[in-house]
Amino acid sequence: MNMTLTREKESPAIATGAVQPAASPEKVYETSYLNLWYGENHALKNINLDMHQNEVTAIIGPSGCGKSTYIKTLNRMIELVPDVKTTGQIKYRNRNILDQSYKVEDLRTQVGMVFQKPNPFPKSIYDNVVYGPRTHGIKNKKILDQIVEKSLKGAAIWNEVKDRLHENAYGLSGGQQQRLCIARCLAIEPDVILMDEPTSALDPISTLKIEELVQELKKDFSIIIVTHNMQQAARISDRTAFFLNGEVIEYADTNTIFSNPTDKRTEDYITGRFG
Numbered sequence: 001m002n003m004t005l006t007r008e009k010e011s012p013a014i015a016t017g018a019v020q021p022a023a024s025p026e027k028v029y030e031t032s033y034l035n036l037w038y039g040e041n042h043a044l045k046n047i048n049l050d051m052h053q054n055e056v057t058a059i060i061g062p063s064g065c066g067k068s069t070y071i072k073t074l075n076r077m078i079e080l081v082p083d084v085k086t087t088g089q090i091k092y093r094n095r096n097i098l099d100q101s102y103k104v105e106d107l108r109t110q111v112g113m114v115f116q117k118p119n120p121f122p123k124s125i126y127d128n129v130v131y132g133p134r135t136h137g138i139k140n141k142k143i144l145d146q147i148v149e150k151s152l153k154g155a156a157i158w159n160e161v162k163d164r165l166h167e168n169a170y171g172l173s174g175g176q177q178q179r180l181c182i183a184r185c186l187a188i189e190p191d192v193i194l195m196d197e198p199t200s201a202l203d204p205i206s207t208l209k210i211e212e213l214v215q216e217l218k219k220d221f222s223i224i225i226v227t228h229n230m231q232q233a234a235r236i237s238d239r240t241a242f243f244l245n246g247e248v249i250e251y252a253d254t255n256t257i258f259s260n261p262t263d264k265r266t267e268d269y270i271t272g273r274f275g
């Protein structure tokens with residue numbers, strides 16, 4: 001059965017705001033037949049997903065379906081969990097990152113991550129932003145100053161903090177802290193930004209700011225975002241993958257997922273019948 005969830009019809013709340021994806025933008029990630037086990041728990045099952053440059057890809061699905069697990073495989077953070085086993089491939093820019101010869105440090109210079117709860121370091125705003133560049137050996141103050149300004153502007157927080165750069169980041173509001181964490185991520189000039197429910201701890205106004213920011217950032221970066229919030233996926237993403245019980249049930253451009261899904265389970269989820 002076809003269903004319609006468009007701006008004008010049944011559900012104004014799930015209006016897709018994102019522009020349709022371009023014909024075939026370059027692939028950033030290509031996941032093929034990815035399986036992942038936590039011990040005996042088969043958490044990801046035969047995942048096949050391509051993610052594209054300068055797009056926002058949303059990952060949605062009910063609690064426990066494997067969203068966070070999947071996004072953590074994309075920067076190999078998953079390796080921090082003991083007793084994890086994977087099979088299959090994840091190619092980032094044509095190289096399989098699951099191949100142990102791929103240095104995780106190299107991957108992390110290309111792929112930044114923003115987490116559910118803002119996690120600034122207990123340092124000044126300035127020191128938070130320059131943390132990555134300093135780790136990479138940049139010491140020149142003029143260059144670091146430029147990185148700070150550019151990154152904070154990129155994360156749409158410069159005007160709010162430019163006069164207090166040397167104050168502790170913990171003095172910022174939750175929404176400001178999250179934008180600072182995005183600035184910290186931008187300072188390493190990544191190619192891809194992974195976001196694991198970046199607004200779930202924020203109030204609606206801060207959420208809106210982050211959503212607007214994501215739309216800006218996709219001009220320069222590729223963004224993969226896990227969200228519980230279907231309206232958010234509909235508003236900001238170009239493509240959406242619906243996960244259920246560790247499988248990708250449906251992956252398509254966001255408009256299709258929310259207005260004309262092909263799988264009954266997708267339809268049931270986006271209409272709130274479960275999850």
Ligand SMILES: Nc1ncnc2c1ncn2[C@@H]1O[C@H](COP(=O)(O)OP(=O)(O)OP(=O)(O)O)[C@@H](O)[C@H]1O
Binds near residue numbers: 041063
């Ligand atoms: N560190 C871990 N050790 C063992 N099992 C885990 C671990 N993390 C997740 N799992 C299991 O893997 C499955 C997928 O969990 P995951 O956290 O990826 O789901 P999710 O879709 O992100 O859920 P939520 O929306 O609640 O955050 C679940 O069965 C979960 O219990």
